[in-house]
Amino acid sequence: MSSVEVLIQRLDAGLPVPAYAHPGDAGADLYCATDIELMPGERAVVGTGVAIALPDGYAAFVHPRSGLAAEHGVTMVNAPGTIDAGYRGEIKVTLLNTDTKEPVRIGRGDRVAQLVIQRVERAAFYEVDRLPGSVRGADGFGSTGR
Numbered sequence: 001m002s003s004v005e006v007l008i009q010r011l012d013a014g015l016p017v018p019a020y021a022h023p024g025d026a027g028a029d030l031y032c033a034t035d036i037e038l039m040p041g042e043r044a045v046v047g048t049g050v051a052i053a054l055p056d057g058y059a060a061f062v063h064p065r066s067g068l069a070a071e072h073g074v075t076m077v078n079a080p081g082t083i084d085a086g087y088r089g090e091i092k093v094t095l096l097n098t099d100t101k102e103p104v105r106i107g108r109g110d111r112v113a114q115l116v117i118q119r120v121e122r123a124a125f126y127e128v129d130r131l132p133g134s135v136r137g138a139d140g141f142g143s144t145g146r
C-alpha cells in the first residue's frame with residue numbers, strides 16, 4: 001500500500017505514536033489519553049495525545065473501532081470525525097456509550113478509535129436554477145424498497 005508522509009507531534013510523551021496493527025490496514029489506532037468511565041447513554045470527548053499536519057489535498061477521518069462497538073456498544077457521536085488539513089490541535093474522539101445497561105471503562109493507553117487518511121477533493125460550487133436530469137431524480141430515503 002502506498003503511503004503519504006504525515007507530520008505528527010506527540011502532545012503526551014507517555015503514549016505511543018498511532019500505528020497500523022497489520023500491513024494493509026486502512027486505520028491507524030489512536031490511544032486514549034485519560035481514564036474514563038461512561039455511564040449508559042453517556043458521551044465524552046477524550047484526547048488522543050497527538051496532533052498532525054496533513055498535506056494539502058488530504059483529510060483524516062476518525063472512525064470507531066468495531067471491537068469496542070460490538071463488545072461494549074461504544075461508538076462516536078460524530079463518526080467519522082473530520083480532521084482538516086489545517087488543523088494543528090489535538091485529535092479528539094467523541095465517545096458514546098450506546099449500551100442501555102452497562103457502564104464502560106476505558107483506560108489511558110487503550111486504543112479508542114482509528115484514523116483513516118484520505119485524499120479529498122474540494123468543490124467549486126456553481127449555482128444554477130435547474131439541475132440536469134437523472135434516472136433517480138429526487139427519489140431517496142428508501143424509495144427502492146427494502
Ligand SMILES: O=c1ccn([C@H]2C[C@H](O)[C@@H](COP(=O)(O)OP(=O)(O)OP(=O)(O)O)O2)c(=O)[nH]1
Nearest residue numbers: 062078080081082083084087090091092093094
Ligand atoms: O472527531 C473529531 C472531529 C474534529 N476534530 C477537530 C479537527 C477538525 O479539523 C476540527 C473541526 O472539526 P469540525 O469541522 O468537524 O467541527 P466544527 O464543529 O465544524 O468546528 P469548526 O467550527 O472549528 O470547524 O476539530 C477532532 O479532533 N475530532
Ligand SMILES: [Mg+2]
Nearest residue numbers: 082083084087
Ligand atoms: Mg467545521
